[in-house]
Amino acid sequence: MKYSELKQNLKEHKLRVTDCRMDVLEHFQQQKRALSFRDLEDRFQEYDRVTLYRTLHSFEENGLLHKIPGDSGSAVYGLCNSCGVESHHHNHMHFKCTSCGVTECIDTPINIPSVSLPKDYKMSDMDVIINGLCKLCNN
């Protein structure tokens, strides 16, 4: 993605354009997979740990990233498709490879299964995490 587009992307999400944010956003775009804080820390040693944490938080707050549920003990983030500062909607599934551990966003829209909840419960949305083998580990 072009420098000017990245910049525009940040501005549309009401975020100031800084080196760290540009680099982190570009990295998410290129990697096409979910990234953890650890991933960023390894990749961007020129930035302070705290700055990277705050970058993740501001991105999440302003609709550039979403947190993906998992049981690994550390948070994992994925790029939002069409979220803005006001509206967060993550109507897509996630895939986690049981072999290499990579998490990816599945872009095919979620076909909400008819869930039969117990009485008096009210559903607002759901997270679906598919576990299995990714295209690399499956071959």
Place this chain on the structure above:
Amino acid sequence: MKYSELKQNLKEHKLRVTDCRMDVLEHFQQQKRALSFRDLEDRFQEYDRVTLYRTLHSFEENGLLHKIPGDSGSAVYGLCNSCGVESHHHNHMHFKCTSCGVTECIDTPINIPSVSLPKDYKMSDMDVIINGLCKLCNN
């Protein structure tokens, strides 16, 4: 649940019967909801923190508990229905209340939605977390 049944439950899962394990297992049975390490630490101040951690791990290892994915930063565990030392199968959904934060296991069997995965991906199982209002918070 009776003392003798709890004891039998531990033995069936190849775990030695100790005070801590009996108390923790009973607590899970009574609460009928998912519990975090913090919950246990608050409840069982007579046991060492490390012992509680190791209790959770041994229970998970031997099919008494399963970890439930979430983005809270700390692990949450739920009772297994019919897992043994060898076979872990968690074919049920989870409900997380967005108001009180309580997580519960939904016992109605999962009707696996026909997920259309990208080519070359292979699904083994899936986690479904439903977010919404629990019966207490919905009234």
Place this chain on the structure above:
DNA sequence: GGTTAAATGCAACTTTCTTGCGGTAAGATA
């Protein structure tokens, strides 16, 4: 260029979880 509010870097700190080890107790065996 000058002003202002936000972002950064550094240090310190909290929370969450793990590891090592000596002492203790559960379960097995006789």
Place this chain on the structure above:
DNA sequence: TATCTTACCGCAAGAAAGTTGCATTTAACC
């Protein structure tokens, strides 16, 4: 029931993950 073996427990220390406070720097605006 006494003895043995091995798993479990408590304590201390440490590692990993994430947060907070504050002085300095810089992006955005005029």
